Amino acid sequence: MELQINDQAVQADVDAGMPLLWVLRDVLNMTGTKFGCGVAACGACTVRVDGQAVRSCVVPVSAVQGKRIQTIEALGTLEKPHALQLAWIAEQVPQCGYCQSGMLMAAAALLEKTPRPTDADIDEAMTNICRCGTYQRVRLAIKRAAGTTRKTKA
């Protein structure tokens, strides 16, 4: 089947019921998106589908055919990082890093819908689990990217 991933048409010879995460990682070798729980609980596998944050471990690939899929590989580039990636670096968010691509994709979906999120907006959108406990820095980085906090020294 043909998929639209990161603004490119991609062919994948897969079963219609295969979860999108498996297609990304195991078939297309796009390993930036992580496997954590496999049951939509942790958010490590978050990608965006038509702009919305989606937990790709429980989405059959057939459900996203014809939709715009964005993965962490296309959130920004070294030359042109996304505002969230710059904020993530400035706030030194990642610890082990495993959950962070999912966090970033969920945050990107949040900021597109709500450019200046309140704490409550962030709490509602950011339900991803981080075993390293980066939650406070995630919140700071989202606010930094949104321009709703004073800048701290990088």
Ligand code: FES
């Ligand atoms: S791996 Fe998908 S939510 Fe945990």
Ligand code: FES
């Ligand atoms: S940074 Fe380690 S799990 Fe989140």
